[in-house]
Amino acid sequence: MIIKPKVRGFVCVTAHPEGCAAHVQEWIDYVKAQTPIAGGPKKVLILGSSTGYGLASRVTAAFGSGASTLGVFFDRPSEEGRSATPGWYNTISFTKAAREAGLYAKNIMGDAFSDDIKRQVVETIKADLGQVDLVVYSLASPRRTHPKTGAVHRSCLKPVGTSYTNKTVDTDKGVVSDITIEPANSDEIADTIAVMGGEDWEMWIDTLSQAGLLAPGAQSVAYSYIGPEVTWAIYKNGTIGLAKNDLERAAQAIDGKLKASGGRAFISVNKALVTQASSAIPVVPLYISILYKVMKAAGTHEGCIEQMHRLFASQMYNGNTPTFDSAGRARVDDWEMRPEIQAAVAKIWPGVTTENLEALTDIAGYREEFLKLFGFGLAGIDYEAETEPHVPLI
Numbered sequence: 001m002i003i004k005p006k007v008r009g010f011v012c013v014t015a016h017p018e019g020c021a022a023h024v025q026e027w028i029d030y031v032k033a034q035t036p037i038a039g040g041p042k043k044v045l046i047l048g049s050s051t052g053y054g055l056a057s058r059v060t061a062a063f064g065s066g067a068s069t070l071g072v073f074f075d076r077p078s079e080e081g082r083s084a085t086p087g088w089y090n091t092i093s094f095t096k097a098a099r100e101a102g103l104y105a106k107n108i109m110g111d112a113f114s115d116d117i118k119r120q121v122v123e124t125i126k127a128d129l130g131q132v133d134l135v136v137y138s139l140a141s142p143r144r145t146h147p148k149t150g151a152v153h154r155s156c157l158k159p160v161g162t163s164y165t166n167k168t169v170d171t172d173k174g175v176v177s178d179i180t181i182e183p184a185n186s187d188e189i190a191d192t193i194a195v196m197g198g199e200d201w202e203m204w205i206d207t208l209s210q211a212g213l214l215a216p217g218a219q220s221v222a223y224s225y226i227g228p229e230v231t232w233a234i235y236k237n238g239t240i241g242l243a244k245n246d247l248e249r250a251a252q253a254i255d256g257k258l259k260a261s262g263g264r265a266f267i268s269v270n271k272a273l274v275t276q277a278s279s280a281i282p283v284v285p286l287y288i289s290i291l292y293k294v295m296k297a298a299g300t301h302e303g304c305i306e307q308m309h310r311l312f313a314s315q316m317y318n319g320n321t322p323t324f325d326s327a328g329r330a331r332v333d334d335w336e337m338r339p340e341i342q343a344a345v346a347k348i349w350p351g352v353t354t355e356n357l358e359a360l361t362d363i364a365g366y367r368e369e370f371l372k373l374f375g376f377g378l379a380g381i382d383y384e385a386e387t388e389p390h391v392p393l394i
Contacts, residue, residue, distance in 0.1 A: 010279040012374040019375025020089035027305040031063040040065025041134035050087025054138030056308035068104035131215040137222040153194035158184035164233040169286040196243035198250020220265040274369035289361035
């Protein structure tokens, strides 16, 4: 079938298998062009491995330090007349490339919150790897079925305490408008923490530890975002921010456990980027569009793969230890949060309208990066040609 992008709201409902493969290859080529990461991880478990920072972590570990990687992800395969999700195609492409390079790469597809997937991971590590020296926790899900209670928790993106009004942009139509979001109630807050907080990360580390699968000195990292004040009501101080606070609580608890064997756990605060998750957050896409323009002009713009390679190469390995902030978090959002960058964004923000969106922001770059997530707009791909959407997982 001929696969074209079909954007509905903040998601593209189609994905191009050859385009996704080309996107993954771009990331692999970037990492291979860098100096190998000395002392990097060798056996890595990535929870949430198919897109975004999780996939970038996997590419960096495999092609930056020759790591064996076990990826856990939840994506939808193709159906009759319908392509698979991009994570499905990304995983196949990464796995092929890793195995061709002589690297171990295996995948487990399913609900990472469940006890069954944890059991499958334990069995696979025991059989194939023995132990792992890095656990990357990069899950992004709108809901979680609690493995102990059976309760289904659904996250929401809302402010806390009072309603919030600010500018946002329809990235597909290019319309800038004000949006008002009503505050979350107590149940919505609790549900968002249950989905996006740190309990599941702790469960994973406890499961691996009890099975003896964490190597001496093993590290674990989870990803977060803070951002500028203009996004705080919907992010840092909103429901998702409260969930991230719980993730930080978990990081401290896990760190205490791993330190006993010379390891550590921490949060890495990363840059605002176009991802499937960030596209769903009101206000944030407009901020990213302005940020991209400013950081590209300054020569400091990074994408997912550049961010993760910098985290591994300058913070975690190569003889380095993370430079933590006062809350014990590593900060690879440091270039984004430079005062001169934020001052430039703040100067542009009030004046953005539908009419001047293209001139004042990098909305074109935002759209380009968004479509690349789904395998569209990659050089060398004939998007007018028939392609096979039904690709089996390997």
